[in-house]
Amino acid sequence: MTKPTIKDPVQLYIGGEFRSAHKGNTFENKSPYTQETLNVVAEGRSEDIDLAVKAARDAFRNGAWGSMKVNERLSYIYKIADLIDKNIEEIAYLESIDTGLPIKQTKKMTSRAASNFRFYAEMVKNRMVGEAYKVDDEFLNYTVQKPVGVAGLITPWNAPFMLETWKIAPALATGNTVILKPAEWSPLTANKLAEIVDQAGLPEGVFNIVHGFGETAGASLVAHPDVQLISFTGETTTGSEIMRNGAASLKRFSMELGGKSPIIVFDDADIERALDACVWGIFSFNGERCTANSRLFLQESIADRFIEQLKERVSNIIVGDPSDMKTEVGPLIHTEHFNRVKHYLDIATEEGAEVYQGTVPSGLENGYFVPPTLLLNVKNEMRVAQEEIFGPVLAVMTFTSEEEAVHMANDIRYGLAGYVWTNDMKKGHRVAEAVEAGMLWVNSQNVRDLRIPFGGSKFSGIGREGGHYAFEFYTEMKVIHVSTAEHHIPQFGKANLASSTATQK
Numbered sequence: 001m002t003k004p005t006i007k008d009p010v011q012l013y014i015g016g017e018f019r020s021a022h023k024g025n026t027f028e029n030k031s032p033y034t035q036e037t038l039n040v041v042a043e044g045r046s047e048d049i050d051l052a053v054k055a056a057r058d059a060f061r062n063g064a065w066g067s068m069k070v071n072e073r074l075s076y077i078y079k080i081a082d083l084i085d086k087n088i089e090e091i092a093y094l095e096s097i098d099t100g101l102p103i104k105q106t107k108k109m110t111s112r113a114a115s116n117f118r119f120y121a122e123m124v125k126n127r128m129v130g131e132a133y134k135v136d137d138e139f140l141n142y143t144v145q146k147p148v149g150v151a152g153l154i155t156p157w158n159a160p161f162m163l164e165t166w167k168i169a170p171a172l173a174t175g176n177t178v179i180l181k182p183a184e185w186s187p188l189t190a191n192k193l194a195e196i197v198d199q200a201g202l203p204e205g206v207f208n209i210v211h212g213f214g215e216t217a218g219a220s221l222v223a224h225p226d227v228q229l230i231s232f233t234g235e236t237t238t239g240s241e242i243m244r245n246g247a248a249s250l251k252r253f254s255m256e257l258g259g260k261s262p263i264i265v266f267d268d269a270d271i272e273r274a275l276d277a278c279v280w281g282i283f284s285f286n287g288e289r290c291t292a293n294s295r296l297f298l299q300e301s302i303a304d305r306f307i308e309q310l311k312e313r314v315s316n317i318i319v320g321d322p323s324d325m326k327t328e329v330g331p332l333i334h335t336e337h338f339n340r341v342k343h344y345l346d347i348a349t350e351e352g353a354e355v356y357q358g359t360v361p362s363g364l365e366n367g368y369f370v371p372p373t374l375l376l377n378v379k380n381e382m383r384v385a386q387e388e389i390f391g392p393v394l395a396v397m398t399f400t401s402e403e404e405a406v407h408m409a410n411d412i413r414y415g416l417a418g419y420v421w422t423n424d425m426k427k428g429h430r431v432a433e434a435v436e437a438g439m440l441w442v443n444s445q446n447v448r449d450l451r452i453p454f455g456g457s458k459f460s461g462i463g464r465e466g467g468h469y470a471f472e473f474y475t476e477m478k479v480i481h482v483s484t485a486e487h488h489i490p491q492f493g494k495a496n497l498a499s500s501t502a503t504q505k
Helices: 046-061 070-086 088-099 103-126 160-173 188-200 214-223 236-249 271-287 300-316 335-350 402-410 425-434 467-474 494-504
Strands: 012-014 017-019 026-030 037-042 132-135 139-147 150-154 177-181 207-209 229-233 252-256 262-265 295-299 354-357 373-376 393-399 417-421 439-442 475-483
Touching: 012 046, 012 188, 046 150, 046 177, 046 207, 046 214, 070 088, 070 103, 070 160, 070 188, 088 103, 088 160, 088 188, 103 160, 103 271, 103 467, 150 160, 150 214, 160 177, 160 188, 160 229, 160 467, 177 214, 188 207, 214 236, 229 236, 229 467, 236 252, 262 271, 262 402, 271 300, 271 393, 271 417, 295 300, 295 402, 300 354, 300 373, 300 393, 335 354, 335 393, 393 402, 402 425, 417 425, 425 439, 467 475
Parallel strands: 150 177, 150 229, 177 207, 229 252, 262 295, 262 417, 295 393, 373 393, 417 439
Antiparallel strands: 012 017, 012 207, 026 037, 132 139, 139 475, 354 373
16 A cells, blocks of 8 residues: 555544644654654643533534434444444554554554444444333333443553544444543554544534643543543553542543563463463563563473573564564654663663563664563562563563462452463363453463453453443443332321311311
């Protein structure tokens, strides 16, 4: 395909119009591969959030969206999916140059976005159903699910397009209106999504995007009294702050936060497949994924052999230009994140770990490249084993028994995901149930099914999205009680009324 022209500047999308920020502020968006400025982006602030909320609230309460028939509303959802399919090559390209993710991976990742919309259209038609209860011969009680109102969606910079659609699709399909605050480091595909929504012809104000920074645009969205829902994916400390800032207006929150997920490999596992899954799980998407298996626990009897094979793999991973189809690991997204990951490698050395790295080919000095990295001789109490690094860095530890493996896996504040490799399925089930995490995979890499819930425990999040579980967050459950007979109603005050009437006569 012909490489698309990057829009300059990227504008806000409010009330069905592309517009500059209220104060005219902009910020630069730079390439993680070259450090060159790709474009400038409108920087929304509180005034822009106010305009977006007003547009979304009017669309929900007074516009066609709030009273639209379900099938008509879902026709827009299907149309968005069709338009995503038509633009998927451009979207994958924009995602790659904006984030540094290898194009081969963004093509697969962004292609899932259309499925998110079609899936939730089908879910609303077939699974958003109420319950009915008949009480003796006197009552019929039933439930209905209604949209909550204005949904504020705050999305991260890793896999931005897919994660944006993952939230937008159920929010719109269930009848809410949306304000998206995308990550400031990855604005390009969010802007493309606004163009697609505009082309789909959604009523004005149903979908809005305010680009900007978390401390201004994001904070204003969270604190706004007319925003009823906040769905956030990102770092744990930020999630905690968002909940504090939104507490005064009693918002409902869905939080998918940080992770430091274990992969436990027992000596009876299929070693070659476990090795494939381990390498993919930490080094794909440049290691910038919340469910990455960033802590490897090896049973001692296989540790030396497994580590030698890991070193061989790491040395042969192709690091390079994210637009090259051969590239397996690209540059990290931003200088700030690059420096953070590099700092953790310094911490690893200070803590006594051995740092083993692949190579970055010459000529890539301008990119934010961290080569695939193994941290060996790690102890579970080290910072590099306990804190989320969010890069292509794998902390390797050993264990002797099943009990020790479970204890080490759980001895951390996070609880998002976990992976278990063993050919003893009784043990696989036991360990999967014992590991404190929201999602476990046994003898599998991170393969997702849209029907199942997604989310974590402990410091990794609150609530679940995905499948019909998203309805619990994006809809309000209403119970309607209908009398079907002349049931008894207490008659307070009636006896005294009769006595008073008799006295007056």
